[in-house]
Amino acid sequence: MSNSTRCAACRYLRRRCTEDCVLAPYFPSTHPDRFACVHRIFGASNVCRMLQLVPVEQRGQAADSIAYEAYWRMRDPVYGCVGIITRLQQEIQATQRELAETRALVAMNATEDARQREMPAAWDLVSFPADDFHQPPPSLT
């Protein structure tokens, strides 16, 4: 394979890119930074080995996830993409708390609403039993 058609990995490693290069399908020459990042974090031989461990049809996804992890490790050298996992777990806990509080409020409101519906209507309480007509009203003097 000529120099002009070397993959990003072989160009970075300054080697001849063979036809059966394991890395060529996933690290095209159009994206040199992608391989540079992956090489810095994992190393070319480790990436080759990891890709060879998975079936060919899944190597594209494996290469993408390796590139993603390498990218995040470069951005956050201490936590890498584990920092994203931690933040997502915290967000899940906070949302679960808020959901539980909101549902409790719904249940409370529904109970109060049902209670108010069961109370007799105001006009039902305005009734004068017949005996009351025989009692003088207090203001009649």
Next chain:
Amino acid sequence: MGGNSPCASCKLLRRRCAKDCIFSPFFPSDEPHKFAIVHKVFGASNVSKMLQELPFQQRADAVSSLVYEANARMRDPVYGCVGAISYLQNQVTQLQMQLAVAQAEILCIQMQQEAAGLTSHAMEADEKSFLFNGGLAGVPQFMSFGSSSNVAQDPPKKESLWT
């Protein structure tokens, strides 16, 4: 490390563990699997470079996250940690949807309560008007206080009213 046993990394790499070995604080000899997995995924030299670029107080956290990532990659060679991120992002989305539904329910209930409150206020006003405007059918005339009789008239005798 002198006479002490070499750290897990130097033991695996079969080299002398120096006093200033960058790995020894974080890869003790009683946890060999920790370095083994990190070495398998990242490589010892890459880990060494990454640790050297960090202040000492951040290296322990960095090692923990590297071990976590390496374990995830060994468990799932295709997606590694990214699989966990996808799963958690889906969970967040589902929870946010459930929260939106619950908040919409609250709004509905509040709107119903406000509507019921307005209706009951209107009905109370109607009741009062009903009571004070002679709406009590069947009440004898002598109990109606709205009569136009002159106050100079003699009041009705009590016994004739109440017997």
